[in-house]
Amino acid sequence: MSVWLPTATCRPETCLADVPPRVSHPRRALRLTACLAAVLAGVVLLPPVRLLPDRARNRLARLWARVVLRTLGVTVHLAGPDGWGPGADGGVLVVANHVSWLDIPLLAAGRPGRSLAKTEVRRWPVLGPLIALGGTVFLDRDRLRTLPDTVATVAEVLRSGHPVIVFPEGSTWCGRESGRFRPALFQAAVEAGADVQPVTIRYRLADGRPTSVPAFIGDDGLLTSLARVVAARGLVADVTFLPPIPPPGPRPGRAGARRELARTAQAAVEGIR
Numbered sequence: 001m002s003v004w005l006p007t008a009t010c011r012p013e014t015c016l017a018d019v020p021p022r023v024s025h026p027r028r029a030l031r032l033t034a035c036l037a038a039v040l041a042g043v044v045l046l047p048p049v050r051l052l053p054d055r056a057r058n059r060l061a062r063l064w065a066r067v068v069l070r071t072l073g074v075t076v077h078l079a080g081p082d083g084w085g086p087g088a089d090g091g092v093l094v095v096a097n098h099v100s101w102l103d104i105p106l107l108a109a110g111r112p113g114r115s116l117a118k119t120e121v122r123r124w125p126v127l128g129p130l131i132a133l134g135g136t137v138f139l140d141r142d143r144l145r146t147l148p149d150t151v152a153t154v155a156e157v158l159r160s161g162h163p164v165i166v167f168p169e170g171s172t173w174c175g176r177e178s179g180r181f182r183p184a185l186f187q188a189a190v191e192a193g194a195d196v197q198p199v200t201i202r203y204r205l206a207d208g209r210p211t212s213v214p215a216f217i218g219d220d221g222l223l224t225s226l227a228r229v230v231a232a233r234g235l236v237a238d239v240t241f242l243p244p245i246p247p248p249g250p251r252p253g254r255a256g257a258r259r260e261l262a263r264t265a266q267a268a269v270e271g272i273r
Helices: 025-049 054-071 103-110 119-123 127-133 144-159 186-192 222-231 254-270
Strands: 074-079 092-096 114-118 137-139 164-166 195-205 235-241
Touching: 025 054, 025 222, 054 074, 054 103, 074 103, 092 103, 092 144, 092 186, 092 254, 103 114, 103 164, 103 195, 103 235, 114 119, 114 144, 119 137, 137 144, 144 164, 144 186, 186 195, 186 254, 195 254
Parallel strands: 074 235, 092 164, 092 195, 114 137, 114 164
Antiparallel strands: 195 235
8 A cells, every 4th residue: 555545534424524604505606617717718728828927927827716715705824934934935745734626726826836646636637637728747746756757847837937836734634733744855955955935724714713724635526526616605724824944954863854844834833823
């Protein structure tokens, strides 16, 4: 069994018990229609947008992600240190806690980059092809022998000056609990000499109550999760970009370096959750 297989203990029957305020069925249908239109627009516009300079392309990617989230009824609050928060560019390994498929457009709304995703994401309806066209690096968690090649690919993207988004818990959690940051992909930052930027993602309702409604866990289906999100009233996502962690200096213990980065990044993320 691969060490990359999901290990989260969160399950829909135990973690999705809270029922938030809901919008009407016509509003849900409107949200779904608007979201589909925004996603399809992204599919159509992606080829010409990819020809633009990096800065212009990133601005459009942030705008598109915010539009998609808005169509779903999600209010986004982005925060971060000057020069490294939302909108910053450059090669950096962005690592965040993982709760939902919503995490991907949330991070893109602040700092677009090439994502690392499991190969199963390719088969998602509509979103799968779009994610693939966006330059996503796919990881086959059932074939551990492919991991070194994946790390090498991520390191090369970082060296080229582009951010890479990674969820090092290896699985989604409900938000009330979290998993250990696995160190393997931090090796890419070590090899590329790239900074690591931790990010905390937290979901709540408009009245401030934490919610696990967006959680995508266990045997939860994408369409079921999507229906739950568009039904929620007052869903808010707080995304905090934390100060970057510089790569370790030259040292003989490369395995120790990546583990150190993983522990430091996890401590930073958990520090404000």
